[in-house]
Amino acid sequence: MKNIFTALFLLIINLFHAQDSNAITLFDKKLNPFLNVRDFSISEDGNETFFTVQSPNQEISQIAYIKKEKNNWSEPQLLPFNNEYSYLEPFLTDNGNRLYFASDRPLDKTKAEKKDFDIWYVERKNKNSEWSEPINIGKPVNSDLNEFFPTLSDNKNLYFTMESPTGMGKDDIYFCKWENNAYSDPKILDENINSNGYEFNAFISKKENFILFTKYNEKGGQGSGDLYISRRGSDGKWQKAENLGIPINTKFMEYCPFYDEKNQILYFTSKRNTISPKKFTTLSDFQEYVNEGENGLSKIYKTPFTIK
Numbered sequence: 001m002k003n004i005f006t007a008l009f010l011l012i013i014n015l016f017h018a019q020d021s022n023a024i025t026l027f028d029k030k031l032n033p034f035l036n037v038r039d040f041s042i043s044e045d046g047n048e049t050f051f052t053v054q055s056p057n058q059e060i061s062q063i064a065y066i067k068k069e070k071n072n073w074s075e076p077q078l079l080p081f082n083n084e085y086s087y088l089e090p091f092l093t094d095n096g097n098r099l100y101f102a103s104d105r106p107l108d109k110t111k112a113e114k115k116d117f118d119i120w121y122v123e124r125k126n127k128n129s130e131w132s133e134p135i136n137i138g139k140p141v142n143s144d145l146n147e148f149f150p151t152l153s154d155n156k157n158l159y160f161t162m163e164s165p166t167g168m169g170k171d172d173i174y175f176c177k178w179e180n181n182a183y184s185d186p187k188i189l190d191e192n193i194n195s196n197g198y199e200f201n202a203f204i205s206k207k208e209n210f211i212l213f214t215k216y217n218e219k220g221g222q223g224s225g226d227l228y229i230s231r232r233g234s235d236g237k238w239q240k241a242e243n244l245g246i247p248i249n250t251k252f253m254e255y256c257p258f259y260d261e262k263n264q265i266l267y268f269t270s271k272r273n274t275i276s277p278k279k280f281t282t283l284s285d286f287q288e289y290v291n292e293g294e295n296g297l298s299k300i301y302k303t304p305f306t307i308k
Contacts, residue, residue, distance in 0.1 A: 021247035027267065027300040030066060030073050032291050036298040038269040039149075040258045041092045041099075048127065049073075050090035050099065051300060061086040063101055081122060081134050085114060089149045089256070094206075098123050099131070100150040107136055117146040119160060140185045141176050149201050149256070153208045158183060161200040171200040173213060192238045193230050203257045208232060210307055212257040212266075215241070223251035227268060229307070248303065252296070259307065266305035271298055 027049075031037050036054040043049070047068040053076075054061045062082040066073045081087075085105040092099050100121045104114045119141055122131040136142060137150075141158060148161040156178035161171055172194045176183040188194060189211075198216035205211065209232050214225045226249040230241040243249060248268070256269040273296035280286040 024247060024301055024303040026292075027302050028066075028073050029292065030076060031300060034076075037300055038298045039089045039256045040267045040269070040300050041090050042258070042260060042267070043092055043096050043127075044094050044262070045096075046260075046263070048092070048096065050079075050092055052088040052090070054088075054298070061088045063087045063090050079122075080131060086117075089201075091149075091151050093152060094154070096127055097125065100137075100152070102148045102150065103134065105134065116144060117148055118142040119147050119150045119158075137183075141183050151202060151204050153204045154206045155208070157204070157208060159202050159204040159211065160186075161202065162186065164188075168194040169196045169198055171198045171216075173199050173202045173211075175204075190238060192240045201256045203259055205259065205307075206261060211238070212244075212259060213241075214255040214257070215243075218243075222246065222249040224271075225253040225255045227254050227257055248305075253298075259305070261307075264304060264306050265302055267300060267302045269298055270294075270301050271296055272301075 027040070031051070034053045035056050036058065037051055038054065039052040041050045048065065050063060050065045052061060053064050063079045064076045065079060066076050068074070083105070085103055087101055087103045089102045090099055091101070098121055100119060102117050103120050104117050105120070106113060106115050119137045120134045121137060122134055124131050141147065141160070146163045150158060150160045152158055157175055158178065159173060159175045162174050163171055167188055168191065173189045174186040175189065176186050193199060193211070193213065195215070197218060200214055202211055202213035211230050213228055215221065215228050216225045218226060221243055227244045228241040229244060230238045233239050248254065248266070250270070250272045252273055253271040254268055258267040260267070272294045274294040275290065275296065280289070
């Protein structure tokens with residue numbers, strides 16, 4: 001009976017979140033030429049987007065951007081501070097003048113040895129001015145451990161992923177409170193979000209009333225990485241996380257959520273794969289079919305999604 005109840009409960013959750021799978025589309029065909037694309041952040045006005053491009057096995061990781069010109073997206077370009085180190089997981093603040101990201105670049109520019117992953121940011125005066133040199137956010141946020149995937153609420157509270165031997169699992173979600181113009185020490189989110197498994201890539205809402213993130217190989221999930229949501233209760237505590245269900249989650253990897261609250265659009269990265277064998281007339285037909293659809297490589301998707 002317990003197993004039947006569990007199955008019915010999961011079915012109800014999936015039906016609650018279910019939507020037309022045709023509503024899930026690739027973000028934009030301008031990104032199709034890239035083998036691995038992940039992470040996503042869009043400006044408040046919807047005219048500027050930042051994302052990560054990677055080599056097939058992720059040895060190379062760089063941050064790129066596109067801008068909307070006459071209602072069409074420009075050709076993608078690399079941000080100027082990219083170099084031989086890894087750069088990923090951009091997050092643009094609401095005013096559009098500060099971009100956070102994760103990188104293993106050294107603190108000292110005169111040294112070549114990679115550091116562990118830290119949270120960094122660049123600044124600019126306005127959207128038409130140049131970005132500054134990368135600035136390490138420093139302690140207590142950064143440490144000798146790996147910190148990833150920064151995201152901020154309106155009050156500047158910072159949420160991120162950290163690999164810590166004192167955490168609940170290998171990857172856990174932490175936050176640092178912004179008070180007196182400084183960040184407090186990192187605090188791990190409770191067991192309604194973290195577990196002895198893997199939790200990572202958290203997106204915090206503007207008012208901190210919900211958080212989206214990935215759980216990996218969670219029992220009762222669709223498989224691999226699934227997107228989950230936790231809402232903050234009236235008591236200020238995080239409620240038990242819920243799986244976003246099918247068709248957003250699949251048996252493949254879903255991760256790196258970004259939610260446009262104004263337009264109620266969920267952006268996320270997925271390795272979903274719907275390719276099946278077929279006959280091709282030309283090699284260009286083959287290339288188009290493999291490159292432009294759900295081909296198992298990391299791509300950015302979007303879908304209308306209402307969070308109440």
